[in-house]
Amino acid sequence: MNIFIKSAAILTVLLGSGLTQAANNTASIPMGVEVPKSCSFSNVSAGIVLPEDGSEAQGSFNHTCNIDGGFNVTYSLDSRSIGSPKVKNIDGISLPITARIKSECCDLSLDNGSQTINFYYSFLSRPVLGVVTAKLITPTTATTPAGVYTDTFRVNVNY
Amino acid sequence: MKTLTKIALITVAALSSALTQAATTSASIPVSLTITKKCTISDVVTNIVIPNDTTSGTGSFKVTCNTPYSISTSTSNTTNATTFVKSTTNASHTLNTNITVDLNGAAVPVNVGTPLAKPGLVVDTYNVNAALVAAVVATTPAGTYNDTLNISVDY
Numbered sequence: 450m451n452i453f454i455k456s457a458a459i460l461t462v463l464l465g466s467g468l469t470q471a472a473n474n475t476a477s478i479p480m481g482v483e484v485p486k487s488c489s490f491s492n493v494s495a496g497i498v499l500p501e502d503g504s505e506a507q508g509s510f511n512h513t514c515n516i517d518g519g520f521n522v523t524y525s526l527d528s529r530s531i532g533s534p535k536v537k538n539i540d541g542i543s544l545p546i547t548a549r550i551k552s553e554c555c556d557l558s559l560d561n562g563s564q565t566i567n568f569y570y571s572f573l574s575r576p577v578l579g580v581v582t583a584k585l586i587t588p589t590t591a592t593t594p595a596g597v598y599t600d601t602f603r604v605n606v607n608y
Numbered sequence: 609m610k611t612l613t614k615i616a617l618i619t620v621a622a623l624s625s626a627l628t629q630a631a632t633t634s635a636s637i638p639v640s641l642t643i644t645k646k647c648t649i650s651d652v653v654t655n656i657v658i659p660n661d662t663t664s665g666t667g668s669f670k671v672t673c674n675t676p677y678s679i680s681t682s683t684s685n686t687t688n689a690t691t692f693v694k695s696t697t698n699a700s701h702t703l704n705t706n707i708t709v710d711l712n713g714a715a716v717p718v719n720v721g722t723p724l725a726k727p728g729l730v731v732d733t734y735n736v737n738a739a740l741v742a743a744v745v746a747t748t749p750a751g752t753y754n755d756t757l758n759i760s761v762d763y
Contacts, residue, residue, distance in 0.1 A: 490635040499641040508637045526639070536641050544641065581637065589643055592729045595675040598641040606633045 488514040488606040491576065497602065499536065499546065503588035511576040512606050518570035520608035524550040524581070525563035527601040534560055534583075536598035544598055548583040559602075579604060647673040647728075647761045656736060656757075658693065658705065660744040664737040669759060673728035677763035679716050680723040681709050684756040689720045693740075693753035701749045704741040707757065709734055723762065 494508030514520055526548055528535045535543040548559040557564040559581075568577070581602050653667030671679060683691050685702075695701035709716035711734050716724045726732060736757060 486631065488631075488633040490633065493635050494637050497637055497639045499639065501641070501643060508639075510635055510637065512633070512635075536639060546639070548639075583639055585641065589674075591646065591648060591672040591674060592731070593643055593674055594729055595643045595645040598643070600639040602637045602639055604635050604637075608631055608633075 484515065486514070486516050486608050488512055488516075488520065488608055490604075490606075497581065497583055499583060499585055499598075501585070501589040501593075503585045505582050505584040507580055507582040508602065509578060509580045510604065511578055512604070513574060513576045514568075514572060514606065514608060515574055516608060517573040518568050520572075520606060521565050521567045522552070522577075522579075523563050523565045523605045523607065524552075524557070524559060524579070525603050526559050527603065529559065529562055534600065536585075536600045538594065538596040538598045540594070540596070542594055542596075542598075544589070544593070545586045546583050546600065547586055548581060548602070550579060550581050552579040553577060643674060645673075645675040645763050647671065647675075647677055647763045649759055649761060651733075652759075653736065656738050658738050658740060658753075660740070662739050662741070662743050664739040666738075667736040669734050669736070671726075671732045671734065671759075671761055672730075673726075673761070673763055675763050676726065676728050677761050678723035678725045679734075679759070679761050680721070681707075681716055681718050681760065682758045683707065683719055684758065687719055689718075691718065691755065693755045695749065695751045695753050697751050698749065701751065701753070703744070703748070703753055705755065706737075706739050706741050708737045709757070711735075718757070723760075728763070 491511045491513065493510040497506050497508040499506050512522065526534045528537065534546045534548055536546055537543040550557050550559055550564060552566060555566050650670045650672065652669040656665040656667040658665040685692055685694050691705045691707050692702040693705055707718050709718060711724065711732050714724055716734065
């Protein structure tokens with residue numbers, strides 16, 4: 450009987466302890482944001498107007514990436530895909546031109562095809578200036594057909 | 609627990625894809641050259657001396673255009689088909705002339721007629737011939753007789 454009473458008392462104490470002890474349940478929700486790589490252009494010249502006398506004209510642009518490096522930029526002239534660089538009018542008459550691209554390290558001719566510059570590091574959010582220059586190889590003459598001659602300079606940032 | 613693991617794996621895969629996918633951003637700048645229409649008249653003979661007989665005095669001029677053009681001529685003394693030179697001292701003294709302008713045989717109108725159309729893009733050399741219709745005779749008043757041929761190019 451004594452033993453029973455003692456056990457009952459201990460059980461009562463344990464139950465009492467269980468009813469009054471603080472409880473704690475925890476959970477966590479991970480949160481984050483993934484900023485995708487991106488590059489953009491700014492201050493892109495509206496056009497490059499070549500003078501008839503063969504003097505040089507230029508255009509410029511900036512590209513900015515949210516990555517430190519590891520991207521490359523390719524520069525090209527549409528007309529270069531068929532022969533040498535030229536401006537062409539609506540009748541298909543063309544006038545040869547010569548063009549160059551200057552950006553960061555390099556001053557490259559676009560006369561023999563597209564050019565690529567690799568940007569390895571230190572370009573995080575830094576606008577990179579590119580300047581393209583072009584001119585007629587020979588000035589127009591009094592018998593060069595009147596009209597509008599065009600080509601397009603293109604720049605692609607690959608990242 | 610299985611479900612939770614699956615969702616986590618899908619999230620990781622999606623993030624990984626976003627990080628490694630290649631992308632290109634492009635821009636372009638048009639390059640242009642505008643050549644305006646132009647015509648010049650050059651090497652214009654300074655003077656044509658018309659002989660006293662009915663042979664021709666000759667001269668020439670050049671037209672250079674970078675676009676199609678039409679050309680006509682006129683004389684200062686008259687707007688009619690019948691042209692003449694006029695005495696510098698007595699305007700009533702005139703001598704009829706025969707003036708022709710041509711480009712390799714293609715006639716350019718003088719005072720009247722449809723302008724001659726040409727494609728341009730080359731240097732065109734025009735010939736001018738001027739002669740008296742009737743030779744000077746003993747009773748023709750002495751003096752200097754003049755006219756001027758005016759050249760008009762439209763383009």
